[in-house]
Every structure is written in C-alpha cells, then in structure tokens.
Amino acid sequence: MSLNTSVIIDLSALRHNFVLAARAAPNSKLMAVIKANAYGHGLLEVADALSLADGFAVARLEEAIKLRNAGISKPILVLTGFSQASELLEFARYDLDAVVHSEYQIELLEACVGFAPISIWLKINTGMNRLGIEPVELARLSDRIQLSAKVRLPYKLMTHFSCADDMDSPVTQQQIKLFDESVAGHTSEQSLANSAGLMGWTYAQRHWVRPGIMLYGASPFSARKTSDDELKPVMTFKASILSLRKLSKGQSVGYGASWVAQRACLIATVGAGYGDGYPRHARAGTPVLVNGLNAPLVGRVSMDSITVDVSQCPNVMVRDEVILWGEGLPIEDVANMSETISYDLMCGVTERVERIYWGVDDGK
Numbered sequence: 001m002s003l004n005t006s007v008i009i010d011l012s013a014l015r016h017n018f019v020l021a022a023r024a025a026p027n028s029k030l031m032a033v034i035k036a037n038a039y040g041h042g043l044l045e046v047a048d049a050l051s052l053a054d055g056f057a058v059a060r061l062e063e064a065i066k067l068r069n070a071g072i073s074k075p076i077l078v079l080t081g082f083s084q085a086s087e088l089l090e091f092a093r094y095d096l097d098a099v100v101h102s103e104y105q106i107e108l109l110e111a112c113v114g115f116a117p118i119s120i121w122l123k124i125n126t127g128m129n130r131l132g133i134e135p136v137e138l139a140r141l142s143d144r145i146q147l148s149a150k151v152r153l154p155y156k157l158m159t160h161f162s163c164a165d166d167m168d169s170p171v172t173q174q175q176i177k178l179f180d181e182s183v184a185g186h187t188s189e190q191s192l193a194n195s196a197g198l199m200g201w202t203y204a205q206r207h208w209v210r211p212g213i214m215l216y217g218a219s220p221f222s223a224r225k226t227s228d229d230e231l232k233p234v235m236t237f238k239a240s241i242l243s244l245r246k247l248s249k250g251q252s253v254g255y256g257a258s259w260v261a262q263r264a265c266l267i268a269t270v271g272a273g274y275g276d277g278y279p280r281h282a283r284a285g286t287p288v289l290v291n292g293l294n295a296p297l298v299g300r301v302s303m304d305s306i307t308v309d310v311s312q313c314p315n316v317m318v319r320d321e322v323i324l325w326g327e328g329l330p331i332e333d334v335a336n337m338s339e340t341i342s343y344d345l346m347c348g349v350t351e352r353v354e355r356i357y358w359g360v361d362d363g364k
C-alpha cells in the first residue's frame with residue numbers, strides 16, 4: 001500500500017462498464033471516447049484495456065497519432081477534425097477518421113493534393129450550436145463531398161446532444177427528429193448518442209454509439225439513476241492522513257480562518273489539495289471517506305492538503321488512507337458539492353499524482 005497521493009485505475013472495472021454499454025446497445029458498434037487522456041485515466045492504458053471496442057474517439061490529432069504509434073489499429077475518430085492542410089496530410093498518413101463540421105474543411109479537402117482519400121463523419125448541428133453544418137446545407141455539401149476524390153465513400157453522419165443527461169428535457173427528442181428529417185434518404189451509417197443518449201434514449205443508438213463518461217463508471221445523467229449503480233468507478237483517488245489535531249470550540253481551520261469549530265472536534269490534515277486536482281471550490285461538508293465512513297471536509301482546500309472533521313470516525317490514526325472519490329464514494333457526490341461535474345474532476349487530477357493500474361492483464 002502506498003501512502004502517496006495516488007489514483008488507482010481499475011481496468012477490470014473499465015471493461016465491466018464497457019460490457020454494460022455493449023449490452024445496452026446490442027445492435028450498435030461502440031466507439032469508446034478516450035479524449036483528454038481518457039478522461040484522466042491514461043490514453044494508452046485505457047485503449048489497450050478496451051480491445052473489445054469497435055473504434056476510439058479523441059478530441060485532438062496528437063492523441064490519435066499517439067494511439068496509432070502505440071499500435072492501435074482500430075478506427076480512430078478525431079472529434080474536431082482538421083483545420084489546416086498539414087493536418088489533413090496526417091489524417092491520411094495515419095489513416096484517421098475526421099469529423100467534418102464546417103464548410104471550410106470541405107474547401108480544404110478540395111484544395112489539397114498529394115494524399116490518399118480519408119474517412120469522414122459529417123456532423124450536423126441539431127441544436128448544440130457548437131460544431132456542425134446546418135441541416136439545410138446537407139444536400140449541397142454532401143454533393144461536394146461526393147465529388148471530391150479525397151473522401152472515402154460512403155461517409156458517415158453524426159450529431160451531438162446538448163441535454164441527453166436530462167431525461168425530462170424535450171430537447172433530445174427534438175434533436176433526434178431534426179436529425180432524422182435532415183438525413184432522410186441518406187443511407188450512411190449514423191451516430192448520435194453519447195453515454196446519456198445510449199442509456200436514456202435507446203432510439204438514438206443507431207449504427208455507432210459514442211460512450212465516454214459511463215465507461216469510467218460515473219453516471220451520465222444529471223440526476224443519478226438506480227441503473228447507474230451497475231457502473232463501477234474506475235478511478236479511486238486516495239491520499240493519507242498527515243496529521244491529527246484536537247480543536248476546541250471557536251478555533252478555526254485553514255486559510256482565511258473561514259471554518260470555525262462549533263464544538264470540540266478532531267481534525268485530520270490529508271495530503272491532497274488542488275495541486276493534485278482536488279476541487280478548490282469543494283464546500284465544507286463535502287464527503288471524504290475515512291476508514292469506510294463519510295467525514296465532512298472543513299476549511300478551505302489548500303494546494304497540498306485538505307482538512308477533514310473526523311470526530312465521528314472511530315480509531316483514526318495518522319497515515320490512515322482516505323478516499324477522495326471512487327470506490328465507496330461516488331465522484332458525483334464530490335462534484336455536486338464543488339459546483340462542477342465528474343468529467344471535470346476526472347480530467348483534473350494533476351501530473352504529480354501517481355497512477356497505479358489494476359487489472360492490466362485480466363480478460364486478455
């Protein structure tokens with residue numbers, strides 16, 4: 001057992017979650033979304049562990065090239081596509097799939113010479129209003145793509161949901177309807193669903209689903225559902241107690257002396273702070289798991305440490321290990337108390353935190 005601040009990455013939990021996704025979308029191919037260093041879990045380790053995936057999606061060309069160079073031979077989709085000619089050449093060289101979301105990219109395809117045709121996913125904006133061509137442009141732009149000798153045909157069609165995490169929102173139905181109307185008559189393969197789309201809107205599953213967050217074991221919904229309990233957390237963020245101190249009523253803890261003891265209590269100083277990726281905005285009362293019991297965070301989060309009221313935890317000792325999120329403490333609970341979301345916490349664990357991989361060879 002390491003006393004260091006560390007994250008355990010449980011690759012068997014990752015594979016478990018992948019199998020749940022595959023069962024939930026039995027007629028779809030699964031593109032595992034491993035952008036942003038696989039949501040902080042390690043790009044190559046996660047790609048290796050997900051040998052069952054039909055493809056991978058990343059946000060940046062560099063991530064895709066890393067995967068190819070590591071020997072990943074499955075389709076790799078770059079969700080932002082290319083924005084200049086030099087990048088286009090790399091897509092061809094590494095046989096990467098590109099999202100085409102804007103007309104200027106089609107112009108680049110037409111203008112560039114000296115590369116083999118590439119595979120593209122034409123993205124339609126159905127309401128996210130971030131990336132994607134407008135539905136009314138589809139006919140004209142698809143004609144141009146068909147005529148360009150630089151695209152491997154048939155190309156694929158995709159869109160992205162803005163509110164699929166909210167089962168009460170009418171927006172997802174509207175987006176599906178707009179997508180279906182726009183692509184009527186096109187026989188291309190389609191991809192609409194992220195994790196929440198896959199789990200909550202089965203009609204949106206289509207040829208390819210693009211799960212991200214659920215693979216890492218966090219709920220894809222803004223309000224956790226009981227079915228989410230089948231997901232297993234992949235990342236467990238651990239640290240240990242550096243010091244214990246008794247405070248009497250009226251004494252404060254930490255910067256700004258913002259938290260003041262209302263009664264005598266026992267405070268543990270734990271060796272993880274925002275310099276490790278623990279959210280600085282975590283409110284007093286954010287749960288920290290100490291010897292299997294939830295104990296409340298008190299005082300401000302520092303760069304290298306946090307303080308926790310362990311008065312209610314029996315037999316606490318210096319060097320005891322605590323869990324900041326993961327096994328036994330859902331990351332959503334910490335995110336909710338910190339004005340953020342699980343994605344942000346996962347991505348935010350910093351370099352100096354040791355990553356320890358479990359289950360590397362299981363299931364191979």
Ligand SMILES: *Cc1c(COP(=O)(O)O)cnc(C)c1O
Pocket residue numbers: 033035079160193194195196210211212213214220
């Ligand atoms: C990040 C992303 C996903 C995965 O979303 P989750 O909510 O993590 O499942 C899917 N598609 C696109 C286009 C994305 O950017």
